[in-house]
Amino acid sequence: MGTRELIQQGAHDLRLLTRSHALWMGWNLFLALVPLALALRLFRERARHGLLWWLGLALFVLFLPNAPYVLTDVIHLFDDIRRSRSDLQILGVYLPLYVAFFAVGTACYVVAVERARRHATRRWSWRAGVAVEAALHLLSAVGVFFGRVVRLNSWQVFTRPQEVLGALDWLIGPVPVLLVLITAVVLATLSAASRLLAAGLRTTVRDRAAPTTGPALIARPE
Numbered sequence: 001m002g003t004r005e006l007i008q009q010g011a012h013d014l015r016l017l018t019r020s021h022a023l024w025m026g027w028n029l030f031l032a033l034v035p036l037a038l039a040l041r042l043f044r045e046r047a048r049h050g051l052l053w054w055l056g057l058a059l060f061v062l063f064l065p066n067a068p069y070v071l072t073d074v075i076h077l078f079d080d081i082r083r084s085r086s087d088l089q090i091l092g093v094y095l096p097l098y099v100a101f102f103a104v105g106t107a108c109y110v111v112a113v114e115r116a117r118r119h120a121t122r123r124w125s126w127r128a129g130v131a132v133e134a135a136l137h138l139l140s141a142v143g144v145f146f147g148r149v150v151r152l153n154s155w156q157v158f159t160r161p162q163e164v165l166g167a168l169d170w171l172i173g174p175v176p177v178l179l180v181l182i183t184a185v186v187l188a189t190l191s192a193a194s195r196l197l198a199a200g201l202r203t204t205v206r207d208r209a210a211p212t213t214g215p216a217l218i219a220r221p222e
Contacts, residue, residue, distance in 0.1 A: 015079070017093055025101055031066035031154070032108040038063065039112035043119035063154045064112060064136060064145025068187055070105025072148045106121070109140070109187070117193040133191065141183035145176065172190065 047053060077098045084090050087179040113136050121129030146152045152169045157164050170176055 005121070017097060021076075021097070025073075028066070028070055029101070029104055031063065032070050032105045033062055035064040035067055035112045036108040039115040043115040045122065047119070059135070060116075061139055062143075062157060063139045064109070065147060066154060067112065068140055068156035068183075069103050069144050069147050070189075072144060073154070106190060107196075110191050113137070113191055114195065134188070136185045137184045137191070138180070140187055141180045144183055145180050146170070149176075149179075167204055193217070 036058055042053060042056050042060060047212070071107055077094060080094050081090055082096065113133055116136060117129045117133040120132040146164075150170050152164060152167055171180070
């Protein structure tokens with residue numbers, strides 16, 4: 001198969017994959033964008049903590065797990081790999097699509113949590129910022145567990161509150177607790193790594209933008 005045929009086949013596979021995955025991927029990305037939008041609104045520098053703000057914060061915490069939940073959709077990637085007909089299809093079609101999908105979900109989560117941490121730091125102290133970030137990681141891990149294992153959705157807190165309360169029994173036992181803790185550690189690691197990466201990029205850009213000064217010229221005596 002020549003290069004042209006490979007490109008045409010890859011484009012055809014991508015169209016088919018997009019058509020079959022667009023609905024659930026688009027929906028999950030929309031849910032991942034909800035906490036980011038709330039974070040951009042809630043955690044402004046001069047935000048007033050009135051009743052509406054606290055209600056918005058509750059919605060933010062409720063919908064935040066939808067962003068890292070995107071990463072658990074890796075199970076669909078495994079299914080697609082098993083059904084693939086060649087390594088080229090995996091490398092050229094499946095992996096790029098899923099990597100972009102995971103990247104958007106992760107970015108939504110990291111930015112939302114970072115804005116919450118900075119807001120708490122400005123408002124109270126750096127200890128408060130650390131505590132808020134840790135709490136968000138833990139609560140998000142619980143939410144991801146409920147979403148992937150128990151198959152609950154964020155809005156069911158309002159539509160099926162008794163079912164959500166009953167699902168708390170799923171957290172009893174060492175295995176669920178261990179899964180939640182591992183997920184929280186993974187989320188904390190992603191946030192810390194993203195923070196370091198962003199700091200490194202800012203330093204690199206600042207260093208390149210700074211004017212370079214050459215060695216001073218020493219005048220020769222007459």
